Amino acid sequence: MENKLTIVLTIKGRTEFTLRWMNYMNIVSCPYKILIADGGADKDIEKNLKNKKNYASLDYEYIRYPYDLNYGIFYKKLSDVIGKVSTPYMLFADNDDFFILDSLPVYIAFLDENSDYVSCGGKTAVLSLYSNENKLLNSACGDNYIVTTENSRTSSIEFDSRVKRVCYFFRNVDSSCLWTSWYNILRTNDAKLIFDYIDRYEFKDIVGLEIYMHAGMLLRGKYKGFESVHYVRQDGTSQSTNDANSEHNIIERFLTKDIFSEIFNGLCFVDNSISGKGQDRMHRAFSWWFAMHAKSIYCAPVPSIKSYFKRLFINNRSFYISHLLRRSLMWVKNLFSYKKVYFMKMKHPLESVLIQRQKNIR
Numbered sequence: 001m002e003n004k005l006t007i008v009l010t011i012k013g014r015t016e017f018t019l020r021w022m023n024y025m026n027i028v029s030c031p032y033k034i035l036i037a038d039g040g041a042d043k044d045i046e047k048n049l050k051n052k053k054n055y056a057s058l059d060y061e062y063i064r065y066p067y068d069l070n071y072g073i074f075y076k077k078l079s080d081v082i083g084k085v086s087t088p089y090m091l092f093a094d095n096d097d098f099f100i101l102d103s104l105p106v107y108i109a110f111l112d113e114n115s116d117y118v119s120c121g122g123k124t125a126v127l128s129l130y131s132n133e134n135k136l137l138n139s140a141c142g143d144n145y146i147v148t149t150e151n152s153r154t155s156s157i158e159f160d161s162r163v164k165r166v167c168y169f170f171r172n173v174d175s176s177c178l179w180t181s182w183y184n185i186l187r188t189n190d191a192k193l194i195f196d197y198i199d200r201y202e203f204k205d206i207v208g209l210e211i212y213m214h215a216g217m218l219l220r221g222k223y224k225g226f227e228s229v230h231y232v233r234q235d236g237t238s239q240s241t242n243d244a245n246s247e248h249n250i251i252e253r254f255l256t257k258d259i260f261s262e263i264f265n266g267l268c269f270v271d272n273s274i275s276g277k278g279q280d281r282m283h284r285a286f287s288w289w290f291a292m293h294a295k296s297i298y299c300a301p302v303p304s305i306k307s308y309f310k311r312l313f314i315n316n317r318s319f320y321i322s323h324l325l326r327r328s329l330m331w332v333k334n335l336f337s338y339k340k341v342y343f344m345k346m347k348h349p350l351e352s353v354l355i356q357r358q359k360n361i362r
Contacts, residue, residue, distance in 0.1 A: 004108055005185065006033045006085045009093040010078060012040040013066045016140040017095040019048070020353050026055040027349045028101055033089075034060035037081040039068035043096055047246035075209070079195045082188075088186045094232045096140075097183070098127075098182045098350060103230035107185045118221030122182030124177060125149040126342055129234070129354065134319040138236050144319050145234065145354050146326070147344040155225030157183055157218060163270065163278040165218040170285035173214070174292070181223055182210060183231045191222045197269045201262070207250055208259040215263065215282075216270040232350070251294050260286070 006028070011018050025034070036049060048054055049062040063084075065077040082090070089108060093099065099124075107120040126149070129142035155178055157165050169178055194216040203209040217223075254260060263286070264279070275280075327343065334340040346354070 003033075003106065004087050004112075005089045005091060006035060006040045006087045006188075007091045007093050007099075008037065008081055009095065010037045010039070010081070011045075011095050012038075012074075012097060013042060015045045018045055020096045020140040022049070022055055022058070022094075023339045024098060024350060024353045027352070029057040030101060031234060032059075032104075033087065034220060035081055035084060035202075036060060036062045037065055037077050038063065039065045039074060039077050041067050041126075041140065048170050069183075071204070071206060075202060076110075076199045076287070079198045082192055082314050084190075084197050085188050088188055089185050090187050090191055091282070092183055098205065098232040099183075100228075100232065103228045106226065107224075107227070107230070110226075111187065114222075114224070116221055118187045118190045118217050118226050119181060119184040119228075120224040121155065121181060122226040122228040123149055124180040124183075125229045127232050127234045127346075128236070128353075130319050132319055134322045136236055141354055143355070145346070145351075146322075146323065147346055148330075148341050149229055149344055150177075151340045151342070154225065157223040159222070162219045163274060163281050165222065166267075166282050167217045167285035169214055169218055170240065170282070170289040173289065176228070179210065179221075180231060180233065181214065181225075183224070186217065187221070187257075189267075193220070194270060197266050200269075201266065202255040204261055205253050205259050208254070208257075208262050212263045212266040214302075215267055219267060219271045219274070230345070232346075250295055251297055252288070253355050254290065260290075 009021070038046065038049075046062070046064060049060075052058075052060075061084075063081060066073055068074045068077065088127075089111060091099070091104075104123050107122070110120050111117055125147050125355045128146045129137040129139065130146070131137060132143045155176060157168050157178075158167065159165050173179060194213055197212075197216075198209070203212065223265070251361070262282070267274075267282075330341045330343070
């Protein structure tokens with residue numbers, strides 16, 4: 001299995017997160033090839049990563065790219081490093097997130113046996129790091145942590161129809177957390193085809209590129225989602241999303257930059273055989289997704305009991321009291337909701353790189 005998968009880690013600054021990610025992978029002796037595409041300006045991390053004695057358990061290659069000054073430079077970095085992948089499967093990684101490696105051989109075996117699938121992964125868990133004073137931390141380590149996961153609807157998209165798969169994505173991407181399928185194991189040749197378009201056209205918006213990638217992959221094949229957790233995402237540390245939303249929300253960006261046309265022009269590059277009714281169905285499904293986002297942004301929701309409890313969590317200065325309240329609320333919610341939330345305990349190797357004074361909450 002080890003020679004079938006390459007992990008592509010793209011980094012820009014945030015040295016402490018990169019060191020944490022590499023330390024974790026070194027501790028668990030990650031058996032897969034790692035390509036590190038660095039678009040940052042930090043020379044210290046370059047020196048650290050070039051000394052492979054620091055991570056003797058890993059098989060990795062460090063590649064220095066021009067500084068990620070804008071999306072165009074970032075896209076070229078991404079396309080170039082994908083072109084260097086020589087294994088049949090690949091996996092995108094960010095330095096603030098983690099993979100549960102025990103799950104990956106099952107996903108690789110599934111793709112080996114099912115040629116009509118282009119993507120395979122599991123569930124996502126959400127990691128939150130806190131100080132003892134109950135402050136949510138945007139940092140690489142903290143005093144306490146919480147990890148939760150939901151029994152949300154499956155991330156599988158298994159229709160035989162290409163158009164139906166794309167339409168399902170647009171109508172369920174938010175409710176079923178399909179965005180995180182970006183971090184599934186992907187067939188390398190299909191991913192290279194998708195990103196070949198990025199060499200020809202520079203997307204003006206990072207969310208537009210994500211939508212194009214998912215929809216393009218779904219034109220190529222099916223997604224399989226297992227019940228096991230394979231991806232741990234840290235809350236509050238997203239770099240690209242925060243940067244994109246700093247000046248204009250997604251509705252304003254998509255309208256002023258005509259992202260709609262960018263996405264569908266890209267999909268025509270991936271598969272120019274879809275036309276007429278098929279295109280109309282995909283346009284309608286995308287319009288529905290767009291309208292739902294406009295509603296959530298411009299139609300303020302009525303304050304709910306959930307928002308009251310959220311304020312209570314934030315204002316409480318004790319992490320332990322806040323966590324007890326949080327667990328109690330989730331227990332009540334789980335009695336009445338089909339979408340249940342579960343608290344997880346991380347295994348020692350991951351926990352050891354998160355907690356600065358070895359405290360944790362289960």
